[in-house]
Amino acid sequence: MKSAVKDLYSILGVAPHAPQAVIKAAYRALAKQYHPDADGIDDPDRFIELKEAYDVLSDDERRAAYDKSLFVQSRTADRANRGGDDASLDPDEIWSVKVILRPEIESIYSTLNKYSTALGNRFRMAVIKGKCEEDPAAFAADLDKAFFLKYFGHNPEVHLLARKLLEVGQRKAARTLSKTVKKGKFVSPQRSIRLFGIFQRLLDPHNDPTPETRETKRQQKNQIIRKRRDFSLKYLIKFVVQS
Numbered sequence: 001m002k003s004a005v006k007d008l009y010s011i012l013g014v015a016p017h018a019p020q021a022v023i024k025a026a027y028r029a030l031a032k033q034y035h036p037d038a039d040g041i042d043d044p045d046r047f048i049e050l051k052e053a054y055d056v057l058s059d060d061e062r063r064a065a066y067d068k069s070l071f072v073q074s075r076t077a078d079r080a081n082r083g084g085d086d087a088s089l090d091p092d093e094i095w096s097v098k099v100i101l102r103p104e105i106e107s108i109y110s111t112l113n114k115y116s117t118a119l120g121n122r123f124r125m126a127v128i129k130g131k132c133e134e135d136p137a138a139f140a141a142d143l144d145k146a147f148f149l150k151y152f153g154h155n156p157e158v159h160l161l162a163r164k165l166l167e168v169g170q171r172k173a174a175r176t177l178s179k180t181v182k183k184g185k186f187v188s189p190q191r192s193i194r195l196f197g198i199f200q201r202l203l204d205p206h207n208d209p210t211p212e213t214r215e216t217k218r219q220q221k222n223q224i225i226r227k228r229r230d231f232s233l234k235y236l237i238k239f240v241v242q243s
Contacts, residue, residue: 005073008053008066016067020058027054056101065100072097094128108140115166119147151178 009016012026027050032038034046056062072094099106105127113120123140126132132139152162158181165174 005066005069006053007070008057011049011053012057016070023054023057027058062100065097068093069097069101091125091128095124098127102136105136108136112140112143114169115144115163116147119143151181153181155181 009018012023012030014023014026018026030050031047031054034043034050036044036047056066109120109124109127112123123132123136123143126139127136148159148162152158158177162174162177165171165177
């Protein structure tokens, strides 16, 4: 079920148009009242809730994003009550609001997108539709686990190799690895990880000649890099298939 955006203004007991001075004063009074060290307080979650609300509303940029998310939620609710859908809502706009409110989701999306564009998009749409607001990191971890189990089997060493390949953009090699695992031919993931060390060093730009200012030297360098990449990729694929 889609989680509703918390009413941070109600938590602090202020109006949505309240100026910063009022928000600050309200927070200080309530924080003092509900501080865990205060006498007779047995609800530490209340203090945490106050702190989270103040952190958002005291920051102009985060407050603006929060107000926008309230507006989006209000429009969504109105359309649902009228039997409509969310087609008029801009997904990119909703995503931008979510990123400001939860900055960590952008790095999570970036990581998943390196592994698979479809995987990254699935996480992004779940965020936009509010399907993982409680714990986006846990939702992403489930997607990640299911992806590697589906395409690379149950061996964690194989998963490690697949991650390394995908993180450096070698999806062709990763697809070959996946096909080989599914055919039951992959028998030595430890050897492949050692091989990948060689493969990674070949791609390391620090191992290439120092760039020269002359155009001919630059072209020679780029040609060496391409040859090394082609050789290492073919070598890895050949090894995996024959293992």
